[in-house]
Amino acid sequence: MSDCVEVGHGVGIRDSKAPATHLPVSEQAWSAFLHLVKVP
Structure with missing residues (x-):
């Protein structure tokens, strides 16, 4: 994949x-x- 993001604490x-x-x-x-994007 060429699209990415990073999440830092x-x-x-x-x-x-x-x-x-x-x-x-x-x-x-x-x-x-996170609550909104979680897949059930």
Whole structure:
């Protein structure tokens, strides 16, 4: 695959092809996101 993202503990989400930029995410927002994307 050529598309990927990296998730860092307490740091945020970033594109592995542009590692200098990241999106900070709170623990609550990350938990909500995971809850929404989990496949039953």
